[in-house]
Amino acid sequence: GEDVEQSLFLSVREGDSSVINCTYTDSSSTYLYWYKQEPGAGLQLLTYIFSNMDMKQDQRLTVLLNKKDKHLSLRIADTQTGDSAIYFCAESMRTGGGNKLTFGTGTQLKVEL
């Protein structure tokens, strides 16, 4: 089945690292994505990782993928107040109609001074 789970809230202090976790159930996922949603806006693509990789780094962002445990994480180094937002993970799976994204419910990241 298709189910992507995330914890609802995460609070960190400015300058600390944030780690947002996601678990998924479909082992046939091809790509996994992280999106950021700020208030009043749509989803902004942050990064994505192919399912045969276990790590991807992009500036302050590090994505770790444990395919055996179906666990994905997003680490934000030196978290800033501008990083406060909702973060969604999504898995891409092949379906009869093409590729389909299934999203988690999102993790609200709050960065405190």
Add this chain to the structure above:
Amino acid sequence: ETGVTQTPRHLVMGMTNKKSLKCEQHLGHNAMYWYKQSAKKPLELMFVYNFKEQTENNSVPSRFSPECPNSSHLFLHLHTLQPEDSALYLCASSQEATMGNQPQHFGDGTRLSIL
């Protein structure tokens, strides 16, 4: 600026009204999507168009009617909606819809309120 523009940003309508949501992408993509985002629920895929052909209708009620006249424009026609249809409607586009490594780019959404 994401390259995907949605209008209007906000819409309030009665249950008997007819209105349309518009989405336009300037990214040269060939696939376009409608999603519904409700509070405390995951994003729900509604419709997918690939090269102007509808490839997915995710059991969406017929009071929602999509239209894709060309690869750059996508509409969602609304009529006789219900209060539970109040949500943020997001449009997205990607290079095409069959490959998993084609990220979807989202607009800022239309906040729809049904009275």
